Amino acid sequence: MDRPTGSERQSRPSELLVVSPLREWNCAGCGGTGELLLMEDAGPICMHCADLDHLVFLAAGDAALTRRARQASRLSAVVVRFSRGRRRYERQGILVEEQAIERAERECLADADARARQRERAAVRREAEDIEFHERMAHEIERLYPGCPGKRAESIARHAGRRGSGRVGRSAAGRALDPGAIALAVIASVRHEDTHYDELLMAGTDRAGARDEVRPEVDRILDRWRGKQTEA
Numbered sequence: 421m422d423r424p425t426g427s428e429r430q431s432r433p434s435e436l437l438v439v440s441p442l443r444e445w446n447c448a449g450c451g452g453t454g455e456l457l458l459m460e461d462a463g464p465i466c467m468h469c470a471d472l473d474h475l476v477f478l479a480a481g482d483a484a485l486t487r488r489a490r491q492a493s494r495l496s497a498v499v500v501r502f503s504r505g506r507r508r509y510e511r512q513g514i515l516v517e518e519q520a521i522e523r524a525e526r527e528c529l530a531d532a533d534a535r536a537r538q539r540e541r542a543a544v545r546r547e548a549e550d551i552e553f554h555e556r557m558a559h560e561i562e563r564l565y566p567g568c569p570g571k572r573a574e575s576i577a578r579h580a581g582r583r584g585s586g587r588v589g590r591s592a593a594g595r596a597l598d599p600g601a602i603a604l605a606v607i608a609s610v611r612h613e614d615t616h617y618d619e620l621l622m623a624g625t626d627r628a629g630a631r632d633e634v635r636p637e638v639d640r641i642l643d644r645w646r647g648k649q650t651e652a
């Protein structure tokens with residue numbers, strides 16, 4: 421008979437240890453046998469004789485479920501089996517009251533639910549922050565470039581704001597609202613949408629050359645946007 425070592429028993433003195441035996445065996449109490457046994461001084465006894473046959477097996481694998489099921493069960497036991505390859509007893513799972521497993525499952529589900537609701541609230545909050553940030557940026561663009569059409573200011577803010585929003589955090593969002601950063605976002609937008617910059621790039625012009633070539637046109641548009649007159 422393979423027998424759990426003394427050290428394994430001593431490590432958790434309050435724990436009942438049940439063995440899933442490798443060989444045929446007979447109960448020292450009733451002469452019967454079974455899939456699990458409890459070692460006593462008189463020899464192995466079956467789950468019925470050990471008064472453990474009302475417990476059900478919960479396989480190892482889900483640490484939270486196992487911990488909760490053990491907490492919820494008035495009586496529980498750890499099931500071990502000897503590994504010939506590793507030369508030691510290994511945990512297979514636990515024996516607990518069936519209602520303890522049900523309760524543990526409900527608690528784990530409620531946790532998962534709570535986490536999902538938390539994620540949802542965080543997403544809503546981030547979205548609200550994004551909208552607020554885009555609005556502030558659009559206002560700032562309109563203040564610095566009163567000639568820039570309102571819809572255009574919004575689209576520049578939406579595009580540039582993507583970098584300053586959500587996961588990048590508030591300080592980055594604040595930096596994105598300084599006049600230098602706003603000028604860069606506006607220039608980039610004008611370059612792409614109001615000049616033939618993209619065509620120059622597609623035609624193989626290097627970026628610096630293409631920027632030089634469209635600069636007069638970009639400056640002209642920015643001058644107009646900085647003034648009071650609206651775009652024709």
Ligand SMILES: [Zn+2]
Nearest residue numbers: 447450466469
């Ligand atoms: Zn028995």
